[in-house]
Amino acid sequence: MHELIPAPRRVKDVPPPGRYVLDEETLIEAWPGTEDVARWLRATVGAATGLPLAPGDDDDNRIVLAVDPAIERELGPEGYRIVVDGYALRVDGGSTAGVFWAAQTLRQLLGPDAFRRAPVTPRREWSVPTCVIEDAPRFAWRGVLLDVARHFMPKDGVLRYLDLLAAHKLNVLHLHLTDDQGWRLEIERYPRLTEVGAWRARTKVGFRTSERWDERPHGGYYTKDDMREIVAYAAARHITVVPEIDIPGHSQAAIAAYPELGNTDVIDTTTLSVWDTWGVNPNVLAPTDNTLAFYENVLAEVLELFPSPFVHIGGDECPKEQWKASPAARARMAAEGLADEEELQSWFIRHFDRWLAERGRRLIGWDEILEGGLAPGAAVSSWRGYAGGIAAARAGHDVVMCPESEVYLDHRQAAGDDEPVPIGRVRTLEDVYRFEPVPGELTDTEAAHVLGAQANIWTEVMEDQQRVDYQAFPRLAAFAETVWSGLPAPALRDFADFERRMTVHYARLDALGVAYRPPAGPRPWQRRPGVLGRPIEGAPPIV
Numbered sequence: 001m002h003e004l005i006p007a008p009r010r011v012k013d014v015p016p017p018g019r020y021v022l023d024e025e026t027l028i029e030a031w032p033g034t035e036d037v038a039r040w041l042r043a044t045v046g047a048a049t050g051l052p053l054a055p056g057d058d059d060d061n062r063i064v065l066a067v068d069p070a071i072e073r074e075l076g077p078e079g080y081r082i083v084v085d086g087y088a089l090r091v092d093g094g095s096t097a098g099v100f101w102a103a104q105t106l107r108q109l110l111g112p113d114a115f116r117r118a119p120v121t122p123r124r125e126w127s128v129p130t131c132v133i134e135d136a137p138r139f140a141w142r143g144v145l146l147d148v149a150r151h152f153m154p155k156d157g158v159l160r161y162l163d164l165l166a167a168h169k170l171n172v173l174h175l176h177l178t179d180d181q182g183w184r185l186e187i188e189r190y191p192r193l194t195e196v197g198a199w200r201a202r203t204k205v206g207f208r209t210s211e212r213w214d215e216r217p218h219g220g221y222y223t224k225d226d227m228r229e230i231v232a233y234a235a236a237r238h239i240t241v242v243p244e245i246d247i248p249g250h251s252q253a254a255i256a257a258y259p260e261l262g263n264t265d266v267i268d269t270t271t272l273s274v275w276d277t278w279g280v281n282p283n284v285l286a287p288t289d290n291t292l293a294f295y296e297n298v299l300a301e302v303l304e305l306f307p308s309p310f311v312h313i314g315g316d317e318c319p320k321e322q323w324k325a326s327p328a329a330r331a332r333m334a335a336e337g338l339a340d341e342e343e344l345q346s347w348f349i350r351h352f353d354r355w356l357a358e359r360g361r362r363l364i365g366w367d368e369i370l371e372g373g374l375a376p377g378a379a380v381s382s383w384r385g386y387a388g389g390i391a392a393a394r395a396g397h398d399v400v401m402c403p404e405s406e407v408y409l410d411h412r413q414a415a416g417d418d419e420p421v422p423i424g425r426v427r428t429l430e431d432v433y434r435f436e437p438v439p440g441e442l443t444d445t446e447a448a449h450v451l452g453a454q455a456n457i458w459t460e461v462m463e464d465q466q467r468v469d470y471q472a473f474p475r476l477a478a479f480a481e482t483v484w485s486g487l488p489a490p491a492l493r494d495f496a497d498f499e500r501r502m503t504v505h506y507a508r509l510d511a512l513g514v515a516y517r518p519p520a521g522p523r524p525w526q527r528r529p530g531v532l533g534r535p536i537e538g539a540p541p542i543v
Contacts, residue, residue, distance in 0.1 A: 079136030141452030143172030249318030346372020385543030405540030473516035
């Protein structure tokens with residue numbers, strides 16, 4: 001009803017049907033705890049509509065914002081109620097976050113032009129339908145991973161994506177900051193991480209078996225002040241930024257900057273440069289005291305920047321060939337009583353698990369970190385399917401579900417030759433809409449460990465903002481509904497109704513300048529003819 005995305009829990013029309021008018025005299029009455037939401041409404045909705053939305057409480061023509069403990073008890077801290085009855089427009093939330101999510105709904109009720117940055121017509125009046133909306137999210141973790149390591153996204157692009165997340169009531173931005181192809185965060189103690197590690201000489205175009213190269217140097221990084229700005233901008237939108245610093249694999253950019261981090265007794269690490277292609281890289285961190293101290297110092301600076309209770313340390317795709325050939329690695333295994341290289345990787349993870357826990361933070365990593373055991377507070381990002389998440393939940397660990405087969409948005413959206421750089425299996429808008437984060441085989445107690453879910457945007461074949469937009473949207477709108485709304489079982493979901501509501505939502509995305517994939521297929525300029533992908537046929541396995 002009312003073409004809202006994500007769909008709210010309950011919407012009731014107020015008889016008789018009518019409209020509540022907002023005009024140049026409309027005030028915002030902000031009760032304690034809602035002042036920031038009032039400022040956001042003036043800066044965004046006010047800019048789009050041209051309405052002043054001045055502060056005040058002495059007029060019937062006003063929007064009332066309030067935090068109401070009764071809403072928190074009934075709907076939770078992120079829940080809200082909007083009442084538009086022809087006499088007032090009242091917004092109550094269980095917390096400031098709930099009021100903010102209500103403001104996002106109010107913006108949608110005003111129509112697509114409320115998503116522009118300035119008025120497009122000289123309208124003196126705007127209106128919303130009389131109704132009562134009660135709403136609350138299904139999951140506490142409604143996330144998006146943005147890979148800024150493979151292709152760097154400048155700061156203004158990240159800020160823009162935070163606004164797009166907020167518009168869809170998504171509340172976690174997982175920033176993949178380091179990988180073989182680039183290190184994207186300033187670390188003052190180790191300046192070469194960005195002087196060297198943030199830049200590569202050229203870039204593979206398309207899938208890794210392609211013979212095409214972009215010979216232009218590529219790179220960039222966020223200064224500490226850039227990241228402080230990003231984190232503060234996110235916090236104002238009730239979004240938590242979770243940093244990822246990859247350990248012990250996916251580390252060639254760091255080794256290129258500081259060769260002593262690599263397995264120097266196996267290869268000449270001084271010859272390594274920031275990697276210019278894609279795939280799983282054999283050059284991994286050496287299991288030395290120096291490496292541990294180095295990353296402890298890195299993480300100490302990371303903790304200063306990110307208040308997130310979670311810090312992601314990767315932990316995936318770590319080839320063991322260099323460790324098998326390394327006398328230093330064998331000596332470490334002997335000293336620690338480790339049976340093999342798999343246990344050596346677990347030793348790496350457990351070290352930083354303890355280190356973070358001692359500082360009041362929680363480690364989260366890809367599901368490979370389960371192999372070898374975790375501290376009780378550690379959490380798992382289940383990416384290789386559902387199995388890792390199921391095992392983690394049954395072991396008492398919190399889980400974020402992000403199975404590659406369901407919510408990796410680098411995967412192609414349709415079959416056919418027109419899809420740009422087709423990667424993986426087809427994951428349509430409907431496929432994403434039918435994604436279910438909680439496996440049916442979990443008990444209620446086990447299912448309580450599923451914090452939520454996350455859609456991952458890996459950027460090997462997304463070289464700029466337009467490519468990211470195309471892969472992310474409109475599927476991210478469908479994903480947002482799966483993690484916010486209390487949808488029925490996947491087969492029972494009303495995709496036709498979602499498509500109906502998307503006809504209006506496309507207009508909102510147009511107003512926001514999002515280069516989404518149209519329902520009929522890519523526009524001519526969105527295609528990438530001749531760029532090699534790696535399409536996989538058939539339905540994804542359920543694992």
